[in-house]
Amino acid sequence: MAESAPRRPATIHEVASLAGVSHTTVSRYLQDKDSLKPKTRVKVEFAVKTLDYRPNLVARSMRTRHTNRLAIVLASGMHFPGRLLAAASQTAHEAGYQVEIVSVEGGSAARSARVDELARSGQVEGILAFSPLALKGKKTNRVPIVESSTYDDNLHGLAELADASPVREIIEHLASLGHRTFLHVSGDIENFASARNRKSVYLETIERLGLRSAGAIDCDWSAQRGYDAILALPDDTEVTAVVAANDVVAMGVVRGALARGWKVPDDLSVFGWDDEEIGRFATPSLSTVAVDREAQGRVAIQRLLAEIRGEPAPTPPEQKINRLIFRESTAPAPRQRG
Amino acid sequence: MAESAPRRPATIHEVASLAGVSHTTVSRYLQDKDSLKPKTRVKVEFAVKTLDYRPNLVARSMRTRHTNRLAIVLASGMHFPGRLLAAASQTAHEAGYQVEIVSVEGGSAARSARVDELARSGQVEGILAFSPLALKGKKTNRVPIVESSTYDDNLHGLAELADASPVREIIEHLASLGHRTFLHVSGDIENFASARNRKSVYLETIERLGLRSAGAIDCDWSAQRGYDAILALPDDTEVTAVVAANDVVAMGVVRGALARGWKVPDDLSVFGWDDEEIGRFATPSLSTVAVDREAQGRVAIQRLLAEIRGEPAPTPPEQKINRLIFRESTAPAPRQRG
DNA sequence: GAATAAAAAGTGATCGATCCACTTCTGAGC
DNA sequence: GCTCAGAAGTGGATCGATCACTTTTTATTC
Numbered sequence: 035m036a037e038s039a040p041r042r043p044a045t046i047h048e049v050a051s052l053a054g055v056s057h058t059t060v061s062r063y064l065q066d067k068d069s070l071k072p073k074t075r076v077k078v079e080f081a082v083k084t085l086d087y088r089p090n091l092v093a094r095s096m097r098t099r100h101t102n103r104l105a106i107v108l109a110s111g112m113h114f115p116g117r118l119l120a121a122a123s124q125t126a127h128e129a130g131y132q133v134e135i136v137s138v139e140g141g142s143a144a145r146s147a148r149v150d151e152l153a154r155s156g157q158v159e160g161i162l163a164f165s166p167l168a169l170k171g172k173k174t175n176r177v178p179i180v181e182s183s184t185y186d187d188n189l190h191g192l193a194e195l196a197d198a199s200p201v202r203e204i205i206e207h208l209a210s211l212g213h214r215t216f217l218h219v220s221g222d223i224e225n226f227a228s229a230r231n232r233k234s235v236y237l238e239t240i241e242r243l244g245l246r247s248a249g250a251i252d253c254d255w256s257a258q259r260g261y262d263a264i265l266a267l268p269d270d271t272e273v274t275a276v277v278a279a280n281d282v283v284a285m286g287v288v289r290g291a292l293a294r295g296w297k298v299p300d301d302l303s304v305f306g307w308d309d310e311e312i313g314r315f316a317t318p319s320l321s322t323v324a325v326d327r328e329a330q331g332r333v334a335i336q337r338l339l340a341e342i343r344g345e346p347a348p349t350p351p352e353q354k355i356n357r358l359i360f361r362e363s364t365a366p367a368p369r370q371r372g
Numbered sequence: 373m374a375e376s377a378p379r380r381p382a383t384i385h386e387v388a389s390l391a392g393v394s395h396t397t398v399s400r401y402l403q404d405k406d407s408l409k410p411k412t413r414v415k416v417e418f419a420v421k422t423l424d425y426r427p428n429l430v431a432r433s434m435r436t437r438h439t440n441r442l443a444i445v446l447a448s449g450m451h452f453p454g455r456l457l458a459a460a461s462q463t464a465h466e467a468g469y470q471v472e473i474v475s476v477e478g479g480s481a482a483r484s485a486r487v488d489e490l491a492r493s494g495q496v497e498g499i500l501a502f503s504p505l506a507l508k509g510k511k512t513n514r515v516p517i518v519e520s521s522t523y524d525d526n527l528h529g530l531a532e533l534a535d536a537s538p539v540r541e542i543i544e545h546l547a548s549l550g551h552r553t554f555l556h557v558s559g560d561i562e563n564f565a566s567a568r569n570r571k572s573v574y575l576e577t578i579e580r581l582g583l584r585s586a587g588a589i590d591c592d593w594s595a596q597r598g599y600d601a602i603l604a605l606p607d608d609t610e611v612t613a614v615v616a617a618n619d620v621v622a623m624g625v626v627r628g629a630l631a632r633g634w635k636v637p638d639d640l641s642v643f644g645w646d647d648e649e650i651g652r653f654a655t656p657s658l659s660t661v662a663v664d665r666e667a668q669g670r671v672a673i674q675r676l677l678a679e680i681r682g683e684p685a686p687t688p689p690e691q692k693i694n695r696l697i698f699r700e701s702t703a704p705a706p707r708q709r710g
Numbered sequence: 711g712a713a714t715a716a717a718a719a720g721t722g723a724t725c726g727a728t729c730c731a732c733t734t735c736t737g738a739g740c
Numbered sequence: 741g742c743t744c745a746g747a748a749g750t751g752g753a754t755c756g757a758t759c760a761c762t763t764t765t766t767a768t769t770c
Binding site: 139151285289 | 381426428429430431433434439448457458461462470471472473474475477489492493494495514594595596598599619620623624626627630649650652653654655657
Binding site for chain 1: 759
């Protein structure tokens with residue numbers, strides 16, 4: 035039991051002295067094992083194993099000015115895009131980076147402050163923000179910052195705005211089923227570019243196709259707001275189709291309709307977004323938009339990596355990220371509401 | 373526009389020379405502004421502002437051997453406990469720590485390897501794992517590691533196992549409604565202590581109350597598995613109540629029952645877990661267990677912080693973290709299945 | 711076997727902070 | 741005016757790696 039474990043981790047010098055070589059040789063061993071003579075390599079290898087040596091990454095970072103860490107900044111809240119983060123994380127990992135996920139309480143100002151702090155602390159080499167920031171003015175950033183909502187400013191048609199394009203398809207589809215009056219229950223407009231983009235595409239499409247909209251109600255991705263939005267409709271509303279910000283909101287909308295005695299989809303069609311698992315098993319199952327979260331995460335990290343390396347932005351992926359899925363919650367428009 | 377921003381961030385030496393003091397004085401200013409003579413303080417303050425100086429945290433960490441960072445290790449997958457993480461994050465933040473969330477692909481071996489690497493890299497001062505690890509043997513850890521599943525080994529009745537105690541209440545409640553034969557659809561037994569604990573409390577309670585169980589089916593928190601579990605039941609099954617691992621699984625169970633022509637809750641009662649928002653708005657709405665995720669996150673971090681500081685474990689919170697919520701998916705047992 | 715080139719290993723500086731051991735300043739007390 | 745204690749400030753060492761150079765060893769060629 036008296037394992038007499040060293041109180042503090044071994045340093046490169048201790049390894050060197052045990053192996054009978056200089057610390058530089060050990061360092062070389064760490065970066066490129068092949069540049070050592072086999073005999074030397076074996077000695078170093080043995081010393082490393084014996085002392086159970088692991089390089090101190092903080093010290094290494096200090097010298098190389100290279101932390102191999104990226105940060106992903108999220109607005110804190112219930113919205114935690116697990117699959118997207120996992121994919122982002124893995125892509126970064128394959129490129130030799132660790133990902134730190136930072137969730138920040140508060141609005142875009144708080145977020146920006148935290149990002150600024152992070153950018154200048156020297157702890158990360160790049161920052162990816164999925165929620166809008168407010169640091170346009172400050173050009174003092176020390177590290178590349180990729181803000182997912184700015185994609186479309188630079189690359190028309192890519193990412194976010196394109197991400198909202200299924201709204202157009204949804205409306206066209208519903209219109210083809212005879213629906214004429216729509217309602218949009220949007221996401222958190224303030225903190226999510228995606229919510230903003232979906233809303234603007236909604237309004238634009240309604241306008242373009244000459245359809246009617248009973249409004250675009252700002253909510254916060256919550257089912258409760260979806261529920262409330264339906265209950266707030268006047269009794270003589272002509273709305274027969276709802277485009278919800280996501281599946282959770284759609285669930286609230288469906289339940290709201292039920293509470294009013296409307297049947298879904300007989301009286302009201304509801305479209306969700308995200309293809310969450312629960313939507314497939316809900317009753318009625320939700321028509322929705324399948325989002326390739328993995329691709330989104332991957333692409334975002336690749337963009338960030340390109341910026342870090344000073345390379346041009348990677349070619350936008352050609353295949354579509356979103357796909358409409360039709361389930362039980364949508365149907366042809368009713369002749370007239372009973 | 374020729375703002376001639378310094379290519380590299382200012383160092384403490386540059387600040388010192390601009391302020392006309394030594395670098396040590398600037399350092400002192402950074403840690404305790406009051407230990408400076410007012411006149412000196414003003415000079416330093418001015419220089420810091422002028423150069424827009426921010427201490428390099430990597431360099432600081434190197435010297436102080438103090439990174440002020442914690443890591444939370446998660447099994448990668450769809451299971452991303454947002455609220456818990458936000459609470460943990462905030463608690464850590466208040467104590468002066470940053471939290472890094474690391475999601476690791478693979479099973480407990482991969483996780484353990486990553487944790488070990490993290491522990492010895494000198495980059496974090498403590499690690500919190502919500503999924504079981506496999507490093508019991510290795511006692512070479514350099515930093516405290518709190519594994520949420522080990523809570524109960526050390527503090528009987530706290531956290532995890534206690535966390536599963538509502539299973540007992542659920543079964544007692546259902547039994548009082550006349551249910552006699554149960555089915556448990558568990559979570560990811562391999563990677564989640566919580567899933568394991570719920571299962572063992574389920575089996576134990578069934579046994580203790582002299583009830584019947586049609587089995588405890590291992591699944592992976594997915595609705596699909598819940599659905600499959602129901603479809604796999606024989607036609608003459610006597611199961612009238614299902615204890616699902618969580619709300620998502622419960623949704624699958626409900627839909628599975630529907631597919632078999634069973635009504636919920638008339639023919640089958642279903643209990644979920646987590647009080648997810650969708651459960652309240654689903655049809656039927658789900659009976660479930662409200663979990664105080666915020667408290668869980670807070671407590672876990674406090675435990676970790678105590679261990680880092682070498683203090684005794686904080687007193688376990690007295691109030692209960694879990695609360696049963698009864699909704700539409702549970703009802704008295706049917707006389708006999710049609 | 712000597713000359714030379716190339717490969718391998720070593721020396722000491724360096725990254726940007728903090729901390730320790732001093733030195734210098736300031737002001738109170740006699 | 742002098743002493744002396746405490747406050748304020750300084751210089752240099754240090755944390756543990758990497759890197760630019762230099763030196764030593766090995767391999768190659770004539």
